[in-house]
Amino acid sequence: MNGNFWNRLKKPILVSAPMVDVTDCVFRYLLTRYSKPNVIFNEFISADGLTLGNRDRFMKDLRFHYSEDQHHVAQFFGSKPQNFKVSAQLAKQLQWDGIDINMGCPSRKVISPKQASGIALILNPSLAQDIISATMEGAPDLPVSVKTRIGWDEIEIDHWIPSLLKMKPSALTVHLRTKKELSLVPAHWEHSLISKILEMRDSISPTTKIIGNGDIESLQDAHIKIQHFQIDGAMIGRALYGNPWFFSTRTFQIDNNNDSLSDYITIGERFRVILEHAILLEHLIPYKPIVTMSRHYTNYLSGLSDLGDNAILKKNLIAAENSIQIHSLLNQYLEQKGKSIYTLDYQLIKANIINSLTSNELSIQQNLLPTS
Numbered sequence: 001m002n003g004n005f006w007n008r009l010k011k012p013i014l015v016s017a018p019m020v021d022v023t024d025c026v027f028r029y030l031l032t033r034y035s036k037p038n039v040i041f042n043e044f045i046s047a048d049g050l051t052l053g054n055r056d057r058f059m060k061d062l063r064f065h066y067s068e069d070q071h072h073v074a075q076f077f078g079s080k081p082q083n084f085k086v087s088a089q090l091a092k093q094l095q096w097d098g099i100d101i102n103m104g105c106p107s108r109k110v111i112s113p114k115q116a117s118g119i120a121l122i123l124n125p126s127l128a129q130d131i132i133s134a135t136m137e138g139a140p141d142l143p144v145s146v147k148t149r150i151g152w153d154e155i156e157i158d159h160w161i162p163s164l165l166k167m168k169p170s171a172l173t174v175h176l177r178t179k180k181e182l183s184l185v186p187a188h189w190e191h192s193l194i195s196k197i198l199e200m201r202d203s204i205s206p207t208t209k210i211i212g213n214g215d216i217e218s219l220q221d222a223h224i225k226i227q228h229f230q231i232d233g234a235m236i237g238r239a240l241y242g243n244p245w246f247f248s249t250r251t252f253q254i255d256n257n258n259d260s261l262s263d264y265i266t267i268g269e270r271f272r273v274i275l276e277h278a279i280l281l282e283h284l285i286p287y288k289p290i291v292t293m294s295r296h297y298t299n300y301l302s303g304l305s306d307l308g309d310n311a312i313l314k315k316n317l318i319a320a321e322n323s324i325q326i327h328s329l330l331n332q333y334l335e336q337k338g339k340s341i342y343t344l345d346y347q348l349i350k351a352n353i354i355n356s357l358t359s360n361e362l363s364i365q366q367n368l369l370p371t372s
């Protein structure tokens with residue numbers, strides 16, 4: 001469905017965050033398969049790379065699995081308005097539902113004087129505005145949103161947030177930390193700060209959705225924060241590691257301090273999804289090493305019978321070179337623990353997961369993506 005999907009979404013809006021090497025097309029697919037957030041962002045992609053570099057590779061990273069209930073947003077970073085325009089045109093051709101501009105990344109490489117992207121745009125609000133305009137020009141019928149932080153060294157929203165809102169983005173995701181804070185301190189879930197952002201929104205761009213981000217641990221936590229702070233939605237990042245069930249009611253109350261995924265999802269199901277994850281990585285992004293999925297293991301393996309076992313299995317999985325080795329390690333563990341009832345059938349799981357990729361997704365790829 002075309003048009004501004006943000007306007008059609010009802011509160012509470014639940015969004016999965018863009019995360020490099022985490023929310024690749026495989027994990028995004030697992031999210032749509034197991035829990036269905038309202039909006040799914042891709043890991044950010046360089047607007048310069050897409051425009052001037054190895055376009056084939058970046059186009060592959062921009063694949064997504066079409067699903068009716070979810071809205072897919074392509075996020076780009078960079079500092080050259082013209083390259084955002086081209087990237088927006090490509091996102092439109094690839095049938096993404098929306099475009100997001102990264103104005104929050106604090107990584108040294110991204111904010112270096114040469115790149116001057118991510119949160120460095122806070123130092124040049126008029127360039128940030130030009131980038132938003134160029135993106136809107138590139139894809140006039142797609143909603144354009146922005147993701148940012150609340151300051152550089154100090155909290156300083158008074159000039160920055162209004163300068164973004166003046167461009168009437170469809171949504172503004174605010175990661176409630178400054179650049180300096182990285183993710184090292186608790187996010188500023190503070191009434192005075194969030195109310196101020198909402199007041200700015202109400203007076204400058206009342207239709208912009210405000211999405212809060214930072215440290216959300218569970219679906220329940222997301223619902224509470226949305227209601228308590230009167231924001232439109234919440235974006236969840238690291239709590240998604242190894243938990244594609246996050247947005248389902250099955251794990252609603254999970255609280256990383258008190259309980260774990262294992263209280264809600266059986267070991268059999270988690271092991272099957274680990275294997276699906278590995279098989280899909282090889283199938284869809286064979287150019288990335290399988291170790292890419294290592295961030296997910298802690299959660300996937302949480303609550304195994306004793307900590308020592310968990311650590312050894314995790315170490316072996318990280319060292320595995322392919323999905324066949326991962327399959328052997330998981331089955332060995334199940335056998336040792338007397339849980340052969342969950343033994344994984346590699347061929348069956350592979351056939352099921354690959355068949356589940358719909359013809360819809362493939363048709364998008366066939367038309368637009370390079371074949372090799």
Ligand SMILES: Cc1cc2nc3c(=O)[nH]c(=O)nc-3n(C[C@H](O)[C@H](O)[C@H](O)COP(=O)(O)O)c2cc1C
Nearest residue numbers: 017018019020043044102175214215216236237238
């Ligand atoms: C591994 C990793 C990669 C990230 N990549 C991106 C990215 O590509 N684009 C972006 O806007 N933010 C990125 N972020 C920031 C997250 O989207 C999110 O704002 C941050 O993790 C705070 O949310 P959380 O506390 O729920 O994790 C990344 C964060 C992590 C941990």
